[in-house]
Amino acid sequence: MKRILPSSLLGQVMVSVALALLISQVVSATLLFRASEDRRENAAVTTAAFRLINGAERAKSNGGPIDRERLRAQRQRLREAGGPQADQIARDRLPLPLRYNVTEEQPLAGQSILQRDDLSDRLRVVLEREGVTPHALAVKIIPAGDDLWLQSLAERRPRLAASQEWRDRQLVVAAIQRKPDGQWEAARLLAPPRPKGAFGVVLLQTLVTFVILILILFFVIRRITQPLATLTKRVAEFSRDPDTVVELEEQGPTDTRRLIAAHNTMEARIAALLDEKDVMLGAIGHDLKTPLAALRVRIESVGNEEERGKMAASIEDITATLDDILMLARMGRKGSLDTEAVDLGALAIGVVEEFEDLGEQVIMLDPQRLVAQVQVTWIKRALRNLTSNALRYGGGAVVSMVRGESHAILRVEDSGPGIPEGALTQMLEPFTRGEASRNRATGGTGLGLTLARAIAEAHGGTVVLANRAEGGLRAEIRLPLNE
Structure with missing residues (x-):
C-alpha cells in the first residue's frame, strides 16, 4: 500500500x-x-x-x-x-x-x-x-x-x-x-x-493566517527534529564503527539536549568497554595459550600412548574453542576487515578441494563467476563451518554459488534430518548445537554457525538457514555484490 x-x-x-x-x-x-x-x-x-x-x-x-x-x-x-x-x-x-x-x-x-x-x-x-x-x-x-x-x-x-x-x-x-x-x-x-470582494477578503485572511502559522510551526518543529535526525544518523554510524567516538553538540529544547548528552556519555562508555574487552581477551589468549603449550610438552612424558593421545586431543579442543571465541569477539572491530575483490566461485572451489583432499563427500556444482569485496580468510572460514556442519549432521555436502537480486549466495545443502522450524533462528546463537552431547567430534563447539553469521554481517550480508522440501538443510551465506 x-x-x-x-x-x-x-x-x-x-x-x-x-x-x-x-x-x-x-x-x-x-x-x-x-x-x-x-x-x-x-x-x-x-x-x-x-x-x-x-x-x-x-x-x-x-x-x-x-x-x-x-x-x-x-x-x-x-x-x-x-x-x-x-x-x-x-x-x-x-x-x-x-x-x-x-x-x-x-x-x-x-x-x-x-x-x-x-x-x-x-x-x-x-x-x-x-x-x-x-x-x-x-x-x-x-x-x-x-x-x-x-x-x-x-x-x-x-x-x-x-x-x-x-x-x-x-x-x-x-x-x-x-x-x-x-x-x-x-x-x-x-x-x-x-459587499464586493467580501468572500475574497475572508479567503485571503484565512490563507495569510494559515501560511504564517505553518511557517512558524515549521521552524519550531524543525528546531526539535533536526537534532533528533543528527542523533539518529550518529547512532547508525556508531553501530557500524564503534571505535570512533564523536561528541555531538547539544542542540534543541532541554529534553533533546539531555538525550544528546546521555548518548554522548553512553557512546564513550561503550567504546571504553570495547577497548577493555580487547585488552581482556588478549590477556586471556596469552594466559591460556601459554599453559596449553606447556601441557603439550609435558604430555610427551606420559608413557601410555592412548592416554597421551586423549590428552593431546583435549588440548587441541580447548585451543580450537579458544580460537573460535577470540575470533568471534574480534568481529566488527575497526581495522579487522581488510577486503579485496574476489571471485567467490573460485573461492568456493578452493574450499571444496580442501575437503576432497581429506576424503570427505563434498560436491561442487558448476559455480557462477561473481565478484565481491570480501576478507578472503574469513569467508573461507565461514564456508568451511557450513560445510563441516553438513558433513557432520548430513553425511555429505553439496556446495553451489548462485546470484540473487543484489547479492551473491554461497549455498551448502545436505540430506540430513534438518533442524526443527522453531529452532532455526536459535541455531545461530553461540554454543547452540544440534547434537545434545558436548563431544566435539559429534557436536562441535556450537560456535560454527555463530561465527559464519558474524563474518557475513561484518561484510554487510547475512546467513540464512532453511529446511529443504526433499529433506535436509540449506545454509546460505549472502554477500553484497560489487556494482
Whole structure:
C-alpha cells in the first residue's frame, strides 16, 4: 500500500498540524461568512419592521398630522438594531406603492416559495419591542423579478421595466395580520447585496493566517527534529564503527539536549568497554595459550600412548574453542576487515578441494563467476563451518554459488534430518548445537554457525538457514555484490 503520510517525524507533524489548521480556518471562515449573512438578514428584518410601523402610522393619520418625533425615535432604534446595512437598504428604495401596502390576502399566498420561519421569529421580536403584537406574520425572500407586484408595476413604468439591476436582487417580503380575519400589511425591500470582494477578503485572511502559522510551526518543529535526525544518523554510524567516538553538540529544547548528552556519555562508555574487552581477551589468549603449550610438552612424558593421545586431543579442543571465541569477539572491530575483490566461485572451489583432499563427500556444482569485496580468510572460514556442519549432521555436502537480486549466495545443502522450524533462528546463537552431547567430534563447539553469521554481517550480508522440501538443510551465506 502506498504511503500517504511522510515517514519522517517533521513531515508527519507538519502534515497533521497543517490539516488541523486548515480545518480550523475553514470553520472560522464559514462562521465569519455566516455572521455576515446574519447581519444582512437582521438589517432587512429591522428595516421591514420600520416600514410596517411607519406605513401603518401614515395610514392612520389619513393626511393628518404625524407624530414625527416618535417615528424619528423608532427609526433611530431600528437603525441601531439593523447596523450600517440598514442605511444602505433605506437608500436603495423601491417605488412607494411597494414599500408598504395593504391587501386582503397574504402576499405571495399560493406561490411555492420557501417560508423563512427564522426571519419571522426575528420580525416578531422586533415588532413586540415596539409595542406591535401581530396575530400572524410571514417573511419570505424571493428573486425580485419573480414578484407579481413588481412585475405589474414594471409594466406601467417603462423606466423600471428597462432596468435589469433590480430583477437580479433578492426581495424581502414581510407581512403581518394584526387581528384574525384582518387585512394583511406588507412591506417590500431589496435585500442588501453582499459587499464586493467580501468572500475574497475572508479567503485571503484565512490563507495569510494559515501560511504564517505553518511557517512558524515549521521552524519550531524543525528546531526539535533536526537534532533528533543528527542523533539518529550518529547512532547508525556508531553501530557500524564503534571505535570512533564523536561528541555531538547539544542542540534543541532541554529534553533533546539531555538525550544528546546521555548518548554522548553512553557512546564513550561503550567504546571504553570495547577497548577493555580487547585488552581482556588478549590477556586471556596469552594466559591460556601459554599453559596449553606447556601441557603439550609435558604430555610427551606420559608413557601410555592412548592416554597421551586423549590428552593431546583435549588440548587441541580447548585451543580450537579458544580460537573460535577470540575470533568471534574480534568481529566488527575497526581495522579487522581488510577486503579485496574476489571471485567467490573460485573461492568456493578452493574450499571444496580442501575437503576432497581429506576424503570427505563434498560436491561442487558448476559455480557462477561473481565478484565481491570480501576478507578472503574469513569467508573461507565461514564456508568451511557450513560445510563441516553438513558433513557432520548430513553425511555429505553439496556446495553451489548462485546470484540473487543484489547479492551473491554461497549455498551448502545436505540430506540430513534438518533442524526443527522453531529452532532455526536459535541455531545461530553461540554454543547452540544440534547434537545434545558436548563431544566435539559429534557436536562441535556450537560456535560454527555463530561465527559464519558474524563474518557475513561484518561484510554487510547475512546467513540464512532453511529446511529443504526433499529433506535436509540449506545454509546460505549472502554477500553484497560489487556494482
